[in-house]
Amino acid sequence: MxxxxxxxxxxxxxxxxxxxxxxxxxxxxxxxxxxxxxxxxxxVPNGLERSLALAVTGVILFALANAFPLLALRAQGQVLEGTLLSTARALWQADRPLLAILVLLTTFLFPLLDLAGTLYLLLPLRHGVRPPGLGPLYRFLRSARPWGMLEVFLLSILVAVVKLGELATVIPGPALYAFVALIFTLAALSASLDPYSVWQRAEGAA
Ligand SMILES: [Zn+2]
Structure with a gap:
């Protein structure tokens, strides 16, 4: 305030x-x-521009992390691949609806909302235009950010990899690298976007 x-x-x-x-x-x-x-x-020097660049990078990494398989398992000549969304679907089919929804929200929906919302706010602000709904949306984004739990999901993948190591060969997929990069990008975005400078820009915007 x-x-x-x-x-x-x-x-x-x-x-x-x-x-x-x-x-x-x-x-x-x-x-x-x-x-x-x-x-x-x-x-932050050029805080808004830096955040904007990080948000665009985040969108690209998010798309890559969801387009390709996270992991592949090879056992007895068979290869099983899984994407981020197929993990949630598999949990749903395995009668774990609550867990499936939690994975979908924390690894897909909240990070997506975070990136899309940040772009929606920063793109117009950069050009001196105040986007409609700036106040409520920015407050919502700040309160929703802790619910993006990509790192927790990554940790659970690593645990599974260690446990499955004896039963099957685990092949890391391209999405896993994008996923790790996305975690760092979102952390950097959160650190570079200072609320004070956002409101300051909003005040000066039309
Ligand atoms: Zn104090």
Missing amino acids: HVSTPSLRLLACQDCDLLQRVPSVRPGLRVRCRRCGALLYRQ
């Missing part, structure tokens, strides 16, 4: 609620709370 006029800028600390006057700092510097030391905001 912030109030901004050319001469006075107030920012409330998200951790301890202290309202304080903050200086304009040059890109790259961090501003911390005077009382508790929490990060108030960070002026």
